[in-house]
Amino acid sequence: MTPTTVGSAAASVRNLLTDNPELYETRFPDPERLAGRWAEDCLRRHGAGPRVLDMGCGTGRDAAYLHGTGREVTGADLSEAMLAHARTHHPGPAYVRADLHSFALGRGIFDAVVCLDSALLYCHTNDQLGGFLDSCRQALAPGGVLIAEMRNGAYFLGRTDLLDAPTRNAFTWQGAVYRSTTTLTVDHTAQLLRRTRVWTVDDGSPSVEQHSAWRLLFPQELRHLMAAHGFEVLELHDGPGPRTEPPWREGLSPGSTADADRLHVVACRTAP
Known part of the structure; x- marks a missing residue:
C-alpha cells in the first residue's frame, strides 16, 4: 500500500496497521x-x-529475536500479510x-508459548x-510454560484517564504524514475495551475509521481461567514489562502488585 491509497484501501483491509506490516513497525x-x-x-528464569x-507473532520481530538467542521458534499469526513480512x-x-x-500445531512439541502485546485479549468470549x-x-x-503480556482490566476499576480524551499520534511513512485519533470506551456488558481509530493522511485522501476491541481480564479472573484449563500460575504482576513506564530492563525482578495498566503472567502446564 502506498500513502496515496489509504482512503481507497479502507474497504479492503480489516485493520490498516496489521494489514500493512511496514506501517505497523x-x-x-x-x-x-x-x-x-x-x-x-x-x-x-523459569528454565x-x-x-x-x-x-500472535505479528511482524516476527520478537520471534526472530528469540530465534537469535538459539531457540527453535515457530511464529504463528492469522494475518497472511504479517506472516509474509515476517x-x-x-x-x-x-x-x-x-x-x-x-x-x-502438534501435541507436546513446544517447551513454551509466548503471547505478547495483548494478543490474548483478542479472545473476546469465554x-x-x-x-x-x-x-x-x-x-x-x-x-512447559505460557508467557503472556497484556492490558490489565483491573486498571479500569475507578480510573478514567485512558478514556477521558482521544489520543492523537502522528508519524511519517513513505514520505507522507499519518495521523491517528484513538478513542477508548468500556463495554461493561461484553467486558471489552473498544477502540475506534480514525486515520488521516496529508495527501488529501478520505479519512479511515476502524474498530477493534480487547477483552478486559482481571488478575483473579485470569488465575481462575489458568487453573481451570490446566495451568499453575507462577507469576502474575503489573510490571516491570516491555510496555510499562518505566520499562523493564535486564536485572529487574517481577513486581508483586497487579494494579497498573499492564498485566504479565507466567504459568506452567500441569501434569498429566
Whole structure:
C-alpha cells in the first residue's frame, strides 16, 4: 500500500496497521527488541526448553529475536500479510498461519508459548479464551510454560484517564504524514475495551475509521481461567514489562502488585 491509497484501501483491509506490516513497525518501533528480551528473560528464569511458539507473532520481530538467542521458534499469526513480512524481514523462525482462538500445531512439541502485546485479549468470549488455553496446553510438553503480556482490566476499576480524551499520534511513512485519533470506551456488558481509530493522511485522501476491541481480564479472573484449563500460575504482576513506564530492563525482578495498566503472567502446564 502506498500513502496515496489509504482512503481507497479502507474497504479492503480489516485493520490498516496489521494489514500493512511496514506501517505497523513504523508506528510501533522496537529497535532495542525490548519485548523479545523480556520474553527471553522470563524463559531463562523459569528454565524453559528451546522449543518456543510465539502465538500472535505479528511482524516476527520478537520471534526472530528469540530465534537469535538459539531457540527453535515457530511464529504463528492469522494475518497472511504479517506472516509474509515476517518471512522476508525477520527470517529464522518457522512461520505458520493459525487462529489463536483454537489451533492444533502438534501435541507436546513446544517447551513454551509466548503471547505478547495483548494478543490474548483478542479472545473476546469465554469460549475463545478456553479454546486458546486448551490449545496451548495441548501444544506444550508437561512442565512447559505460557508467557503472556497484556492490558490489565483491573486498571479500569475507578480510573478514567485512558478514556477521558482521544489520543492523537502522528508519524511519517513513505514520505507522507499519518495521523491517528484513538478513542477508548468500556463495554461493561461484553467486558471489552473498544477502540475506534480514525486515520488521516496529508495527501488529501478520505479519512479511515476502524474498530477493534480487547477483552478486559482481571488478575483473579485470569488465575481462575489458568487453573481451570490446566495451568499453575507462577507469576502474575503489573510490571516491570516491555510496555510499562518505566520499562523493564535486564536485572529487574517481577513486581508483586497487579494494579497498573499492564498485566504479565507466567504459568506452567500441569501434569498429566
